[in-house]
Amino acid sequence: MSQQNIVVGVTGGIAAYKMVDVVSQLRKAGFNVHVIMTANASQFINPLTFQTISQNAVMVDQFQAPSHWDVRHISMADKADLFLIAPASANMIGKIANGIADDMLSTTVMATTAPVLIAPAMNVHMYENEIVQQNINRLKALGYQFIDPEFGRLACGYEGKGRLASNDVIVNTILEFNCLKDLQGQKVLITAGPTREHLDPVRFFSNPSTGKMGYALASQAGKRGASVTLISGPSHLPDPKDVNTVRVQTAQQMYEAVLEHECDADIIIGAAAVADYRPVQQAAQKIKKAQDELTLTLVKNPDILREIGKHKNNRILVGFAAETHEPLKYGLEKLVKKNLDLIVINNVSDSDAGFAVDTNRVVLMDVEGNEEKIELTSKQQIAIAIWDYIVKHLINKEA
Ligand code: CTP
Secondary structure, three states, rough: OOEEEEEEEEOOHHHHHHHHHHHHHHHHHOOOOEEEEEOOOOHHOOOHHHHHHHOOOOOOOOOOOHHHHHHHHHHHHHOOEEEEEEOOHHHHHHHOOOOOOHHHHHHHHHHHHEEEEEOOOOOOOHHOHHHHHHHHHHHHHHOOOOOOOOOEEEOOOEEEEEOOOOOOHHHHHHHHHHHOOOOOOEEEEEEEOOOOOEEEEEEEOOOOOOOOHHHHHHHHHHHHHOOOEEEEOOOOOOOOOOEEEEEOOOOOHHHHHHHHHHHHHHOEEEOOOOOOEEOOOOOOOOOOOOOOOOOEEEEEEOOOOHHHOOOOOEEEEEEEEEEEHHHHHHHHHHHOOOOOEEEEEEEOOOOOOOOOOOOEEEEEEEEOOOEEEEEEEHHHHHHHHHHHHHHHHHHHHHH
């Protein structure tokens, strides 16, 4: 991820504390974050907290020598690739909308040419006040973008719209906004989710995969400019935006769908938890419980990635390894056996990683012997890190 500069303006409001986590997430996503606080914001949060989290000096609205003041607000305004004001008070919105620049934050916003995102937070009646709404509309018409507040219980005891958008919404808006188009022109094929291997019309073999990791990879690739086909086993997740999603049930169907689309692809990622075996026969009708014991015979399904690996040409091939023990050893074996360029290894016995949870922690291991560990984070962030790795080590290496 490139080191882009985000200037975060924090105004006075109880939601200021939430920005500690937002700043931390932005740092982890690779941004260089500079915080400017109003004097009122520093009543809620000590600037030292933001300084420690952002690893940059925090500018607070206090009296400073004029020469220093002038330099700082212009240099910060110039430095910003993106400006975020959150929480944005009615007062700050009013000042920006009316061209008032009387403190460090309002002066810097006025001097910037970077895109400005504003996330308001205030009492519901203040938010609905016609003057505040006019100010918001005026700013929208001028190109300022808003991250709308949420409906909920407010610190003042009221229930209504005015609560700062959730941390995830703010961070994701920034990630989308600032997303690099470094996959422009790439054709990507991703498998995701479980497969179902039916025994009879009402019973099947499967696994707990929900498809979250593969869907996150697909939507990130789309946002970064790739043309994406997602071959998904049964999943409750909606089709990701701007992604050609093909739904299948069985490993055999997934294999056929991959064969149909593979010749078009530059990058293929196998994120699906494909069932390795299927019942040798699928009963046309429900099997009745007759005997005390039932013996089933299973036959092997095609190993989709391995088959592609046999004729991969100059495609980039990425696999996952779901392991419950010795993950690195088995991961390396799969990397070699399936002729992959990169393997994403996860220990599915961890309760907070792997199947059916929102988070994951993985090790990336490539064919050159490089390893990178990604500590526990959301699957969206893991997807970003995987694409960063592919772009840096596999695509640009080949260019
Ligand atoms: N995979 C595949 N087709 C299969 C099985 C697995 O394409 N029939 C892919 C998965 O999508 C994943 C990788 O191969 O990217 C490894 O899957 P995993 O289940 O960890 O390993 P297996 O190859 O099935 O081996 P084992 O079950 O013995 O660990």
